[in-house]
Amino acid sequence: MKLPQFDEFEIRMLEILQHDGRKPVSELAQEIGLSNTPCARRFEALQQAGIIKGFSARIGRRAIGLMVEVFIQVRLTSHSDESPEKFIAAVQRMDEVSACWTMTGDYDFLLHVMVPSVDDLNAFVMHRLMRLAGVRDVHTQLVLQNIKGPGHVPLGHLRG
Amino acid sequence: MKLPQFDEFEIRMLEILQHDGRKPVSELAQEIGLSNTPCARRFEALQQAGIIKGFSARIGRRAIGLMVEVFIQVRLTSHSDESPEKFIAAVQRMDEVSACWTMTGDYDFLLHVMVPSVDDLNAFVMHRLMRLAGVRDVHTQLVLQNIKGPGHVPLGHLRG
DNA sequence: ACTGAAAAAGAGCGCCG
DNA sequence: CGGCGCTCTTTTTCAGT
Numbered sequence: 001m002k003l004p005q006f007d008e009f010e011i012r013m014l015e016i017l018q019h020d021g022r023k024p025v026s027e028l029a030q031e032i033g034l035s036n037t038p039c040a041r042r043f044e045a046l047q048q049a050g051i052i053k054g055f056s057a058r059i060g061r062r063a064i065g066l067m068v069e070v071f072i073q074v075r076l077t078s079h080s081d082e083s084p085e086k087f088i089a090a091v092q093r094m095d096e097v098s099a100c101w102t103m104t105g106d107y108d109f110l111l112h113v114m115v116p117s118v119d120d121l122n123a124f125v126m127h128r129l130m131r132l133a134g135v136r137d138v139h140t141q142l143v144l145q146n147i148k149g150p151g152h153v154p155l156g157h158l159r160g
Numbered sequence: 161m162k163l164p165q166f167d168e169f170e171i172r173m174l175e176i177l178q179h180d181g182r183k184p185v186s187e188l189a190q191e192i193g194l195s196n197t198p199c200a201r202r203f204e205a206l207q208q209a210g211i212i213k214g215f216s217a218r219i220g221r222r223a224i225g226l227m228v229e230v231f232i233q234v235r236l237t238s239h240s241d242e243s244p245e246k247f248i249a250a251v252q253r254m255d256e257v258s259a260c261w262t263m264t265g266d267y268d269f270l271l272h273v274m275v276p277s278v279d280d281l282n283a284f285v286m287h288r289l290m291r292l293a294g295v296r297d298v299h300t301q302l303v304l305q306n307i308k309g310p311g312h313v314p315l316g317h318l319r320g
Numbered sequence: 321a322c323t324g325a326a327a328a329a330g331a332g333c334g335c336c337g
Numbered sequence: 338c339g340g341c342g343c344t345c346t347t348t349t350t351c352a353g354t
Contacts, residue, residue, distance in 0.1 A: 003225045014219060021181050021215035026330055035340050040331075051223040055181035056216055059174060059313045063211040065163045066314060071263070071270065088307055095316040099309030103231070105301040110231065114314050141265040147248055149259030150310050153219045154226060154274050156255035186347055198322060200348075 004049060009034055010042055011158050014051070018152055021055040058151055066114040068121050069143040072129070073107035075136045082133040084108070090132050096124055107139060164209060169194055170202055171318050174211070178312055181215040218311055226274040228281050229303040232289065233267035235296045242293040244268070250292050256284055267299060 006014075012032045016023060029039035046052045061069060076084060084102075091100050091111065099112040111129075115121050121140075129138060166174075172192045176183060189199035206212045221229060236244060244262075251260050251271065259272040271289075275281050281300075289298060 004223075006224075014217065014224075017217035018219060019214070019216070021217045024330060036331085037333095037341085038339050041338085049223065050220050053218040053220045054179070056179070056218055056311045057174065057177035057181045058213045058216055059178060059315075060210050060213045061313055063164075063209065064166075064174075064313070064315070064318060066317070069261075071261075092308055095314045097308060098313055099311075100307035101229075101231075101303045102305040102307060103301045103303060109307070110301075112310065116317050120317075141263045141270075143261045143263060145262040147260035147262060147269070148252055148257060150272065151216045151259075153221055153224070153258055154255045155219075155224070157226070157276050157280075158224060184347060195323060196348085197324085197350095201321090 004051070006158050008032075008159070009039075010046065011155060013039070013042060013046065014155055014158075017052065017055075018155075056151070061114050065116050067116060068118055069112075069114050069146075070121060071141050071143070072111040072113055072125065073103075073139040073141075074109040074111060074129070075107045075138075076109075076134045077136045084134070087132055087134055094128065096120075096128075164211070166318050168319070169199075170206065171315060173199070173202060173206065174315055174318075177212065177215075178315075216311070221274055225276050227276060228278055229272075229274045229306075230281060231301050231303070232271040232273055232285070233263075233299040233301075234269040234271060234289070235267045235298075236269075236294045237296045244294070247292055247294055254288065256280075256288075 009032050013028060016028060016031060025040045025043055026036055028043070029036050032039065074087075076087060087109070088100075091097050091109070096113050096115050097111050098114055101110045102108060103110050113121075113124065115124055125138060125140060129135065169192050173188060176188060176191060185200045185203050186196055188203070189196050192199065234247075236247060247269070248260075251257050251269075256273050256275055257271050258274055261270045262268060263270050273281075273284065275284055285298060285300060289295065
């Protein structure tokens with residue numbers, strides 16, 4: 001598990017592709033001051049090495065009617081014979097769950113959830129989430145405003 | 161603020177582009193059973209309407225040495241003459257902050273932060289975050305495991 | 321609105337300093 | 338490794354249903 005070393009070309013490629021993931025390699029090459037071929041080679045290498053894991057369209061949630069965005073913290077029963085794996089597998093299949101992490105602190109899981117309305121939120125929490133085996137309690141916090149991101153990973157540390 | 165109506169073509173385009181944001185329009189067209197031109201038109205329209213806000217490379221944080229991922233909740237002083245705008249502006253400029261939301265609950269802000277090491281986390285919280293005007297207290301929770309996402313927005317509700 | 325064909329732009333290749 | 342020139346694919350535009 002060693003880190004690859006990044007040169008300035010690669011760092012700038014990552015910066016640019018994080019902002020515009022569809023930018024043609026030819027434009028990339030021009031912007032970072034490199035010719036077409038070496039730029040394409042690095043582009044390929046970054047993906048091969050797992051540094052670029054893929055590309056995604058950023059979709060405006062409000063534009064598709066997801067007016068309610070929440071973070072839900074979930075605590076499982078400690079003596080869970082129904083081990084966390086079941087909960088994890090269930091979460092993976094829930095379309096409303098945009099992201100999920102296991103965490104330190106009072107709760108075991110943090111879920112990032114988007115639904116069209118407060119009624120849908122209620123239905124999701126009451127009838128789908130709390131019905132899962134091993135769920136002890138949940139703590140829901142509404143998002144009031146999106147200040148920043150997501151979809152951008154810090155890169156500043158790469159050039160120190 | 162009305163929602164556009166989505167047909168099956170557009171929904172599938174969003175699904176595909178969320179998974180592979182660099183897929184050529186020609187391939188998209190083939191996969192959803194449409195000819196080149198109308199597919200390209202919808203592709204353009206989705207961006208124009210703000211439904212697709214852009215495209216991003218998904219970067220593996222561990223691959224670039226960001227070994228510590230945390231969520232930090234921040235509470236501001238209630239009598240903040242230094243209004244939240246100053247805090248927001250500061251957060252926008254902090255590279256370590258991958259995402260930020262304002263929230264209901266005991267804390268005002270939720271910050272998604274990635275840093276190379278625990279030492280960097282300490283330095284960030286102590287010397288940069290808590291130094292900001294109006295910050296009353298912070299609550300930090302470490303990410304133990306990435307279960308799902310981020311970068312994918314629910315689309316299931318669009319087709320009922 | 322979709323189709324089909326042209327022109328323009330980009331990607332992938334071998335080959336050479 | 339970086340650059341150059343070639344072919345093939347993809348995008349874009351402009352017709353015609």
